[in-house]
Each structure stands twice: as C-alpha cells, then as structure tokens.
Amino acid sequence: MLSMSDNNPLNSPPLLVALLTLAQKAQPPFAHWLLKQADRLRGGIIPLSDEQRKMIANLKVVFGDNMTEKQYKATALRCFYLRSQALYDFFHFVKDKQSLRDRIHLTDGAKAMINYLKNTNSGAVAVSPHFVGADIAGMELAQHIKNAQALSIPNPSRSYKNENMIRAAYGVRVTPASTRAMQTAMQTIRDGGLVAGSTDRANPEEEYTVPFFGKPARLPTVYIRLAIRLQVPVFHFTGVMSDDYQYTLDASEPFFAESYPNRQDETVNNLQKVLVHTENAIRKHPEQWCMFHPVWQNHINTTERENS
Template identity: 25%
Template sequence: MLRYLVFWFVFRVLGRLPLPLLYGIAEIVGRLGYALAPGPRRNVWDNLRHVMPDAPKSRLRRTAKAVFRNVGYYYADLAQLPRMDLDQFFRERLIYRGIEEHIRSNVDRGRGVVMLSAHVGNAEMAGQALIPLNIPCFAVTEPVQPERLSRMLNSIRRSHGVEFMPVGVPSAKRIMRTLRDGGTVALMGDRDILGPKMLLPFFGEETWMPTGPIEVALRTGAAIVPSFSSRRGRYLIEAVAQPPIEIERTDDLQADVRTAMLEFISRLEAQLRAEPDQWMVLEPIWDAEPREPQPAKEPEEATV
C-alpha cells in the first residue's frame, strides 16, 4: 500500500508542477536513490562493469550516478504525461529518425512490425512519435505489485493513444493477433523477465536473454526493427528506428531465433557502449556477485 501511495503522490500531485521544478525534484530523488539504495547501486555498478570493462572507478561512479538521475527523469516524464501538450512535445521535445523508412514502410504493405527495444532513454515517451504518423502501437510492460499500481501506470502510459498491457496470456494473444493483422508491437529485449529465453553472450559473458519477441516475429513473419531512445538533457527525447534485422531462414526455428538474437545483441551493445548512462536497469543482468567496492573501503562511492 505504501508503494502505491508514493507513486500516487508522484503521478497525481508532483505531475502537476512546472517542468523545471518537477525535473529538479526528480534529479534530487535520483541522487538520493544512488546514496541510499545499496542493492540497486551495486547492481548498476556490476552491469556497467560489463559495458565499460576498462573504465576507471571515477568514470563508473559518474555513470552510475547518471543512471539513477535518468531513472528519476523517467518517472518525471510519466508524471507529466497525462497533462502533456502533445503538439508542443512534438515540436520542442522529440526528435525521431527511421520511423518512416523502417516502420511505416512495413505497415503500409501489411507487414507486422516488432519494435524491439531496451530499457534505455524513455521508450514510453519515444513511442509518442508514432501518434502524429498515425501508426497504431501496442506495447507490453513488466507487471508490478500491487496490481492497482500496475493498472495506474498503464493508464498513464496510454494517455495519448499508445496501448499498454502487462505481460501475460492476454497480452501474448494480443501480440499474435496484432502482428498477423499487420500492426506494430513494442517489446523489450534486454532483460529476462518472463517467457522464452536463451543463454547468449552479452558483452562477452553469457547470460539469459529474452527470446519471445524474436520468436513471435519469426512465427508471424513480422519485421524486427531495433528501436532505441535516448535522453538529451532533461527534456529532449530522441527516438531512432534502425534497419530491420534480416536473417536467412532455415527449417530450425531455434537456430533462427539465436541468429536474430545475436544480431540484436550486437546492436544493443553498440547502443550501450555509446551511452551507458541511458541504461536504466537496476537489477543484475548477469546474476553475478556485485563487484562494487563496499562503502567501508570506498566511502566516497555512496556520496551524492
């Protein structure tokens, strides 16, 4: 109940604040989160060590703090989404590339599209780029507890027309139907949550990666379009749809899934190497023992 009330206050009260004040508060919360949440902080450090294996501690520390700051900005984005002026957002806060070439071109000829993304930038805000282009989109989200919080989050996310559902049997059926009808579905491919998975190399070390999005695309004949977003400063979001992943199909579905996944992982690695601070995953991706120095040895790493 407490968690729900905290998010209710953020979305229903703080979301009404002027943007500079709202994002200023979000930055403070991100700093406090880094200082006061040792578990997520260690997880972020471990994830970043895989992405930036040769980085000195000082750079890892700066990047980890930036991750927490961007998490704060992410929730500020959601808080103001229902009251956001879409026209102003499109003019002043959104840059998008590749959508016409790689998404609309497939939709216009009746081919479904899987927009395969990751927890970078803000996928919910980037998805708003599809609205002025009249490209209907259905997105699947990670369920959170309590259930009423999950419902509130998805209600906020769908404020302007992009459909959101928590992952589960109903959403799986909706995905298949949407793709077979030539529609667009947005899915995440950087973290194993539920569904099919495969042990694959990611930044040189094997870990479990979700294969459901690739598998459903191959089963339905949908285009697989890696799509990533990035934050530019506090307010600006850049959304980029990359060329589709094309593979030579065989009669072995799992082999094809692996081939396509390795291509997606290669593109994801390039994205994360370029902008590691944009990767907002607070859980351990490699299930490794976190290797952040303990506060007693490195007290400065818990400072804000």
C-alpha cells in the first residue's frame, strides 16, 4: 500500500517491514506514530535507496551549493516520511472522504480556482508538481467539479493501476496517455470538466526541451497543447502536507496561452510561464517534492554517480 511504484524505495529490513505492515492496518493517530518510527529507523540505519539518490540528484540541479550533503539527505528522508503519511491517508480514508477533507485547507487561490470552474463551466486544465499531497489535492478538487480526468504515463505498472483505482474512487478518472486518451480529455474539457496532470515528470520522447531551473528538460507539453487547442485556462496547483497531518491546497490564477507564429515557440513559451509556478513551489517546499525519476538526464547521471 505504501509504495507508489514497483520499485520499493524503502530498502526494507524485517523490522521496517513489520512497522509498515502494522501501520497499514492501524487507525490514526497510532498509524501515524508507527510511520514516524519507521522513518526514524529508515533515516538511522538504512542506506539511501536508488529513488532517494535520484531525488537528491534532482534537488542538486535546483539548489546546487545552497544545501550541504547532510541537508540533501535530510530533505530526501523527510520527503519519503511525509509521502508515506500521505499515502496512508489516501488509501485509509477512501471510504471516509469527509474525515480526510476536514484536514484540507483551501487558500484564497484554491477557492478562487474552484469558484471559477463552478461559475464558468468552460472546462480547464490543471497541473501540479509531484508534491507529497498532490493526490489528496486532486481528490479535493474532484469533489467540487462534476468531471475530473487525469492523464498518466502510458503503460502503467500494476501498482500504478492499483493507485488509479483508488483515485477513481475519489472521483478522479485516470487515463494513461494515448491518442484515445487525448480525445477523451478534449471531450472532458468541452463538457466543462477538468483535465489534470503533472508538470515535472520528464519524458524522453517529448519533441521539445524547455528550460526548467535554467537547464533543458523534456517535460510534458500535452496540457499546454490542450489549452492552446481548446482555448481554456491553465491552473497550477499544489498539495502541501504539514507536520500535524494537515493539507493545504493552493492554486494560481488562471493562465491563458498566448499565440506565437510557430508551434515550437507557442508550446515552449507558454509552458515556461506555467513552470515558473512549479519552480517557485519547489524552492519554497523542497521537502514536498517527491520526484525520484531523473528530470534532467544529461545533468543527473554525473550527480547520481557522486551520490552512490
């Protein structure tokens, strides 16, 4: 339950496995306490996992010498701890949404986004970085919108499929990226719904690179292309988890894509304007950024070797 991919990021010895297994079956606040003990064990005696090293490599592109090695490790461990807590909440409260929603706080920006979507009924695109509370933020948005769809990576693994079933139970229909999924997404928007996805999961098959923290990255362009084609706004949102197991949903003002003479400029320049929000969010909350896939492949390989 507490893994978001087929690769176990926990490097789990028997005691850690026992704590995590017990936490899955326990009720809060005891479950949260168990996960905290697992985090202490993981940080104290277990070497960094491959996923944690990749997360640190991504962070080093962002922060460079502004963090020490000790701070990078602490940030990665902190992120995995918060992630395990958020995953517990996401799975545990699937049949009791209101108890989870009572712990979600909406900023003025989030309230404005929800009001916009309710009042205009024109459809929109919403994008978010891979923050700890992204799924829970998406769940909250889905409670206010009649039709919410998320595009995911193609050919999802079994664990991703299981997570997508949970997302569907919260009202978010997940469709792996494909030509058919794009057609469905366009219809969702035309029907006044919301299509959501991530800004920061690199895809080597993307046609264009875009500057991200000053380095070229092949980040998703599908959401900008949808917004351009259908002339609908893009919102940037984040879900941040605090130490007391509360969540904050924040959102930007609506962004409308601008026209450019050629397709590449139109795609890249508009995407950059959205990525500014992602960059600001990551700088503000590095411990919330659970991106353990290389974002900048050319810059990550060397850093990973340094961390191994």
